[in-house]
Amino acid sequence: MVVCGDDALAERLAAELRELYRMRVTVVLPSLPATTDSGNGTVGRARVAALLARTQAVVNRTANSEAAPGIRVLQAPVLDEEALAEAGVARADALALVHDDDETNIRAALAARRLNPRLRLVIRLYDRKLGQHLADLLDQAAAVASPGLDPEALDTSTTVLSDADTAAPALVATAVAGTSKVVQADGLLLRAVERTPPGRGEVADPGLCTLALLSSTANDPAGEEGSDASGQDGPLLLPDDRAVAVARGRGTIVLETVTHAGPTRPPGRLAGRGLPLASFFSRRLRWSLAGLMLSVLGLAVAAYFTTGDHPLHAAYVTLLDLLAIGDPATGEPPARQVLQLLSGFAGLLLLPVLLAAVLEGLGTFRTASALRRPPRGLSGHVVLLGLGKVGTRVLARLCELGIPVVCVEEDPEARGIPLARRQRVPTVIGDVTQEGVLEAAKIHRAHALLAVTSGDTTNLEAALYARSVQPGLRVSLRLFDDDFATAVYRTLRAAHPRALTRSRSVSTLAAPAFAGAMMGRRILGAIPVERRVLVFAALDVARHPRLEGRTVAESFSPGAWRVLAIDSAAPDERLPDLAATPSDEGAEHPSGLVWDLHPGYVLRPQDRVVLAATRQGLAELLGVHPRTRPRATGP
Incomplete structure (x- = not known):
């Protein structure tokens, strides 16, 4: 495996391939002189130097491990065909291009496909449409270069990913289920849940299936994770029903689907067929219209019985009187004159009601495309801070799962505002650090807080304030620096031991x-x-x-x-x-x-x-x- 990148995602990806999949990895980093001359000066040099030091630390740890292959580190000023060839792309199984610059990744992908048509390419791009066209082009180039071989046998594929898209499911699972150990399959989120050994007389919930039996010392403070006093080496993966039945005192890992146990998100959309009357008129206006209609019906029935006219003619004359376009009932019987006066009085009441109906209907259509305000009785929802690239994908996943959510965004032109407007999601426009913004999002009755803005201090400040309002709130923070995320997690966990706290970086989740x-x-x-x-x-x-x-x-x-x-x-x-x-x-x-x-x-x-x-x-x-x-x- 070859990984080309210059940020934390490259480091995390190399560690993932080495530790989980036991693959040999070559990491290609930009060289220090080229970064120094690029105009970024000291900042770029410090970043690459730090990344090189961390990757080298992984190499040193790998050298002491006999169970995992090592990581090879190369430096190249330009990611061209010569650098890719030196990294072994011609013999590699897969290449990941995870630079933050889309143009660099595209150029390297085109060069790598020429070097190795069978290579699996994983490209980091932010533009989805461009990524789809690029994937089709590279797969077509692979098929042309190897016309006699089955594409499935080649296992040739070009996958275009965005770190924001891939991190969204884990962030949603953290807010809903409290874990980021999730796997996505056909749009469904699956999580691995650790269950403690059941007590006497209790029956354990197997979930979808039991994935593993934990070591007997996994929950023992004096034991070491992965060791077992009974002589078994580590956990028992994928046990059969008999092994699960005879296991005593051992925790289990079961597979479950990620669902939301709280209230579902109300549809609240005006688009679609069968527009409900409740969305068009207010309750007070509906009662006023119903009362007037009953009055008109009563007057028509009274005219029918007093004058002896045909029912349709009686209703017609009543409507003429109601709209004040009938002739005065001079010389008519007293009953007819009384009914005309009552109809005229009802007509006076009808005019303001009709005007209110017209104005309210126009206002409803005018606000159909506006952002909703959080309703008064909302509770058990998720407060989402930030509607940027990551926040937009998180909002889309929360809506797909039917989870009630309230968004908070400072920029009214943010990327996720059109999605929130289209899904009729309640949104508060304002700076989350200002007093009253989180209160407007009903943070005191929320189920969880997802802080995914682009500022670490903003996310931390919002989390601390939310915890002061509701100490037991489930909090998940997006933090860019892993060391800072670890320190925040430990501090919040120590200050609020009974509340669930998670601090995540997008690179770790992606x-x-x-x-x-x-x-x-x-x-x-x-x-x-x-x-x-x-x-x-x-x-x-x-x-x-x-x-x-x-x-x-x-x-x-x-x-x-x-x-x-x-x-x-x-x-x-x-x-x-x-x-x-x-x-x-x-x-x-x-x-x-x-x-x-x-x-x-x-x-x-x-x-x-x-x-x-x-x-x-x-x-x-x-x-x-x-x-x-x-x-x-x-x-």
């Missing part, structure tokens, strides 16, 4: 998605379990003899792999990448995954399954050998 894309589109993600790792993958049953023609129960290999779900969608309607983040701009795609599987279901060649596996189990299932030890290198 690295797993980039690493999964480098491993191939079949990899959905990985979840660490103590010192071991479970990998989630999507595989076509065809050409896998361990799966094809076997039942779900027969395909289960304890300690190696386990089928979790089957994609019920037709092969031509399936998403090519189940781990892709849904787009709020495209058409909605209903999930076709079936999780409640019958053990006797026979897996067919046209089926696609989602499974959990160990690294060794997945390698055995795919017919490859995992690289568990570094290749010998010369001095």
Whole structure:
């Protein structure tokens, strides 16, 4: 694996590939002289030097480990074909281009595709449309360069990702479920939850399935994580039902879907068919209109009985009197004259009601595109601070899950304002550090606070103030500096031990998605379990003899792999990448995954399954050998 980048995402991605997937990694960094001459001077040199020092520390730690391959570090002033060739792109399995500059990543991607048509490319781009066109172009170039080979056999893919898109699911899961150990499959968020051993007489909830049995010393303060006094080495991954039943005093890791137990987000949208009357007129105006209609009906009935006219003619004469366009009832019977006076009086009452209805209707249509204010009785919602690149994606995911949310944004022209307006999400425009802004977002009755603005101090100040208002509030902060995030987490955790606090950096949350894309589109993600790792993958049953023609129960290999779900969608309607983040701009795609599987279901060649596996189990299932030890290198 080759990683090219100059920020924290490159460092995190290299560590993810080394520690979770046990891959050999080459990191290409910009050289110090080139950064010094670029105009940024001391700032750029300090940043690259710090990144080089951190990466070198990872190399030193790897050198002392026999279980993981090492990390090779190169420096190149320009990321051209010569630098890519020196990094070994021609023989590499995958290349990640994670520079903050889109133009640098695009140029390197075009050069890398010429060097190695079979290379898996993972490119960091902010422009989605440009990324889609670039991916199609690079995949077409790979197909032209290798015309005689099957694209699936090549496993050639170009994946364009944005760190904001990939970090959004983990941020949402942190706010809703309190964990960032999530895997995304066909738009559904799955989380790994640690369960303590059940007490006597209690029955443990297995969730979707039991992923692992923890070591007996995992919850023992005197024990070491991953050790077991009974002689077992570490946790038991993917146990069968018998192993789970006989386990005593051991915690479990179960798989669950990320759901929201609180109130659902009200639709509140005026667009669509069947516009409700309640959205158009206020309650007081509706009662006024109903009273006048009953009055008109009563007058028409009275005219029918007193004059003896036909019912339609009586109603017609009543409306003429009501609108003051009838002739005076001179020479008519007294009953007719009284009814005309009552109808004229009702007409006087009708005029202001009609005017109010017109004005209120115009106001409703005028405010249909305006931002909503938080309703009075709102509670149990998520307060989202910031509607930039990350905040927009987080808001889209919260809306997809039906979670009530209130947004706070200082800039009325921010990127996420149109999405909030389109989804009719309550939004407060103002500086979150100013007094009264968080109160307007109903922070005292909120379920969680998600601070994802671009300023670390702004996020921290908002979190501290929110905790002073509601000490038990669930807080998740977006912080750029990992050391600062660790210090904030420890301090807030010590000050509020009963409240859930999470401090996250976007690079840390985005690295797993980039690493999964480098491993191939079949990899959905990985979840660490103590010192071991479970990998989630999507595989076509065809050409896998361990799966094809076997039942779900027969395909289960304890300690190696386990089928979790089957994609019920037709092969031509399936998403090519189940781990892709849904787009709020495209058409909605209903999930076709079936999780409640019958053990006797026979897996067919046209089926696609989602499974959990160990690294060794997945390698055995795919017919490859995992690289568990570094290749010998010369001095």
